[in-house]
Amino acid sequence: MKSKALIACFVLAAGFCAAAAAEYRPEAWNLQAREKFAEQRYGVFIVWGLYAYYAQGECYMWHGKIDRDAYERIVDGFYPSKFNAREWVRIVRRSGAKYITVTARHCDGFALWPSKADGYNIAATPFKRDVIGELAEACKAEGIQLNLYYSLMDWHRRDYPLGRTCKWLKAYAKGQKPDYASYKRYMLGQITELLDNYHPGNIWFDCEWDQYDRDRGGTFDWGFDEIFDLIHSRQVLVANNNHRAPRPKEDIQLFERDLPGVGTMFSKNQPLLDDRPSEQCDVIQYDVWGYKIGQNRFRPPEECIALIARAASKGSNHAASGSRCAGNGEWGAGNGGSGRLP
Numbered sequence: 001m002k003s004k005a006l007i008a009c010f011v012l013a014a015g016f017c018a019a020a021a022a023e024y025r026p027e028a029w030n031l032q033a034r035e036k037f038a039e040q041r042y043g044v045f046i047v048w049g050l051y052a053y054y055a056q057g058e059c060y061m062w063h064g065k066i067d068r069d070a071y072e073r074i075v076d077g078f079y080p081s082k083f084n085a086r087e088w089v090r091i092v093r094r095s096g097a098k099y100i101t102v103t104a105r106h107c108d109g110f111a112l113w114p115s116k117a118d119g120y121n122i123a124a125t126p127f128k129r130d131v132i133g134e135l136a137e138a139c140k141a142e143g144i145q146l147n148l149y150y151s152l153m154d155w156h157r158r159d160y161p162l163g164r165t166c167k168w169l170k171a172y173a174k175g176q177k178p179d180y181a182s183y184k185r186y187m188l189g190q191i192t193e194l195l196d197n198y199h200p201g202n203i204w205f206d207c208e209w210d211q212y213d214r215d216r217g218g219t220f221d222w223g224f225d226e227i228f229d230l231i232h233s234r235q236v237l238v239a240n241n242n243h244r245a246p247r248p249k250e251d252i253q254l255f256e257r258d259l260p261g262v263g264t265m266f267s268k269n270q271p272l273l274d275d276r277p278s279e280q281c282d283v284i285q286y287d288v289w290g291y292k293i294g295q296n297r298f299r300p301p302e303e304c305i306a307l308i309a310r311a312a313s314k315g316s317n318h319a320a321s322g323s324r325c326a327g328n329g330e331w332g333a334g335n336g337g338s339g340r341l342p
Helices: 002-022 028-040 068-077 085-094 131-142 180-198 224-233 301-313
Strands: 042-046 099-105 145-151 202-206 237-241 253-256 278-283 317-321
Touching: 028 237, 028 317, 042 145, 085 131, 099 131, 131 145, 131 180, 145 180, 180 202, 180 224, 224 237, 237 253, 278 301, 301 317
Parallel strands: 042 099, 042 317, 099 145, 145 202, 202 237, 253 278, 278 317
Antiparallel strands: none
16 A cells, blocks of 8 residues: 555656646747747857867767876967967858857866866966856857857766766776765856856757766766756856757757768657657768767768758758867868868
8 A cells, every 4th residue: 555655655756847848838038049049040069178289089988987186287389379269260150150069168078167166177288278167258249159069078077977988987886975066066156157158049058868867767966957947047048969859948849960860870769740840960070079089080061061951941050060170279270171060
């Protein structure tokens, strides 16, 4: 009898949560911002950060199983002398793109702005300049919208709870003291800085897959309502690359390396919804998102244009990865072509 009562309580609670989610209604500003985003159609994804100096792609710390302390020593030598925000944005504008999404903080935890929430950021390098701030000013000057990528998981913070990546990155688990309440405070602090200082069009989350959330059959609770409400309070949109159907408060449905509704890679079980805009993000090089030295396999311009057209035919935006940004900040450096988009 007791177990039946518990089951009944669980069903009632689940029904209440579903009803609460169903009650969410986007405000007028939100619907207008969604419509504006849908009309933009084409953007450029810039995957660039501390990892560019290693020249082995954006997830080198994980794939290379690099010890955290050894990886972070590069901070003392990070000086992208050829970084020129205005030049980057002009290249994007000339490609016909209407917006940029840049990795403000990737999985290695390094922030490209002088964050007060954690000292592991651009201010700790000899370069010191506010990369996100300079890109924000350049985007405003060139009439391009700036969106900011933010990784939910973090291989730098010791309070981040051990996730799926730890199965491979054993060196990362050393010294961890998981405390999600602490980690979430840090995330909310950084997200607030990004919202208030740089006024992006959307916050583009990634890596929810490292922890399976309770509403998706897992045991972890990211506490997304508080995170999403914070973003919406600044009239900024939420995008979450979770490879699943979006939650009610997620304003943009993302498809990573899959055409919307055609799941061949990461989105095999992801339905295409028609109640919000969607974006397909893909690479112009075949193997990685970030800069990799010696990379010489790139999509030809005709294929890039075809991807944009095919995404548009499905009513979706397309964001191509401008990942040919070397560790010194030069766009198109290295072997294998210029990396400039068609």
